[in-house]
Amino acid sequence: MTQPVLLFALPLLAAFLLPVVWRISAAAGRLFGPLVLGVNVAIGLLAWDGVANQTRVIALGGFAPPFGIAFYIDRLALLFAVAVSLGILLLWPAGRDGEGASREATLTLVLAAAGTGLALSGDLFNIYVFYELTAIASYGLAAARGTGAGYAATMRFVVIGSFGAALMLIGIALVYQAAGTLNLAQLAEVAPGTLDGTLGLAAFVFILVGAGVKAELFPVNTWVPEVYGAASRRVAGLLAGIISKLALLIILRLLVLVFQHAEALQVMLLLGMLGLITGELAAWRARDLTRMLAYSSIGQLGVMFIAFSIPGEAGVYAGLAVALHHMVVKPALFLLAGRWGGAVERLAGAAQASPLAAALFILLALSLIGIPPLPGFWAKFLVVSSALAQPGAAYVFAAAAILIAAVVEVSYLFRVVARLYRRLPAATLPPPPGRPDLAVGSLLGAVLIATVLWLAPLGDGLQGIAAEAADRDGYIEAMNPASGLLP
């Protein structure tokens, strides 16, 4: 009954049905998208127990790997698939009327389908296709507001995105040239003999830069502040919170399975540190809240790159902790910024207008900075401690950069908090965040507090997931590409 393939197929089908449903009844169309995503989340949760016992491999169309295209569903993939569906459900674009609303809903469903496909895919070329599908859906969403600034920002996004996609394609061509397969498990089997030289490293760097466009990697992240500033805050939360993590997931899988170079890790460590430093400094200088959050998300993604550059299970565990934490915090912050968005000076007195929103902002900011006992502290602590456990000065520098960046984060986030609590006459208060935004934001805040209470079991569960994800032989065994070959 709970066929995990539906996680991908259902939103895709729904995306193409949506315009028809909308034409018949706009009210039904409005409910259709959230309903489908809700079903998706339910399917994912129902499949959880089965997948936790045994990793599932689904050969699409009945062609066994390595000839057919396979979905590889372990707990990590399922976790991301559910997180994508749930995140998009919470950030569902609301409020607009007319034809624009149905188009935006369609694109959002395509984004959900492509995102879950990306999380589940076990084949490098399929990953490329889903990555491009995600990209095209997000280009459309970024331009959906129809303002000149939106078009200009999206144009830059598309140019950098296409550049990255072409580099990724070159990387895939190099991999196929050397290894003759694109199935991840078979690649993992043949990689030690074929991809451990300079060619493999070059292929990795090409794919890293390509996927890095979405993951806000250092040199290819210049679109981030402009798109987040010009698009609606919900889209910004979606791209920063959810979609960027999917690109990270691809890089993680490739690092664990295929590219086992020490140099590959060093490249990631360096780019992650540069992203962290530049992002946090730019956020410190930013004068409006949306851009501040955009730059801070570049910095946080830098921390994730640093974490994944730590070899072994510890790095995967720490990186996943930071990624999941950011997935909860950043969309909530963007939702709060929805009505507040704009110059930080304009926020004076916002705490008077909405005490709940201001308190929520403080909670999220504290967790983002990493103040104990909030989960942000736990995630950053994992990264710093496992970085310091590594030999070599580079990891010490990285740990120092994370700690210094936390100080910078305190400085700029509390500049905002100080504004929020400035007293003003009641007539000049800024508008409070919209009610649906505040509700979702409170829900995400509640998730943070719940994480504090159940940190030990959640941490153990995540560690198990990380161990499974870092297990190269387990992946090969589960996918078992040799079984598809003729005797």
Next chain:
Amino acid sequence: MTPPDLGIILYTAAFALAGIGILGIVISTHLVRIVLSIVLLETGANLLLMLSGFRFDAVAPVIVDGNLPASMVDPVPQALVLTAIVIGVAVQAFMMTLVLRLRRVYGTLDIRELRELLERDLAHEAGIRLPSSEDAPVPSDGSPAVAREGGA
């Protein structure tokens, strides 16, 4: 010309196309040129992918009258290239739509001017005055470009 030479020529061509494309993206200031550079870059990448499974001494992988050809070209990269071309065309069409819209809204396709206009609009929306010196020329039109969209 012997077949291996052809291979070298084609590989060189693939990387040269990609290189020209990247160079074009970096140094062009006109949006249409940037779009064309992306087309070149994608062509280079597609050619490289195509070459990764090509054999000069083989035939198309088609079974004729039940006979399997002795050596066949690997069909997988060709299927992949087909997909990549389709994706590329879709993205290029989208880019040209954006170029048209930008031209209508801002009346320019020079990326330096567009960047300034974008900064101005974002700052206007956020309610920030852009840093400028006392000697800076007074902007002739401080209104955001959205207002002019309808008249174009």
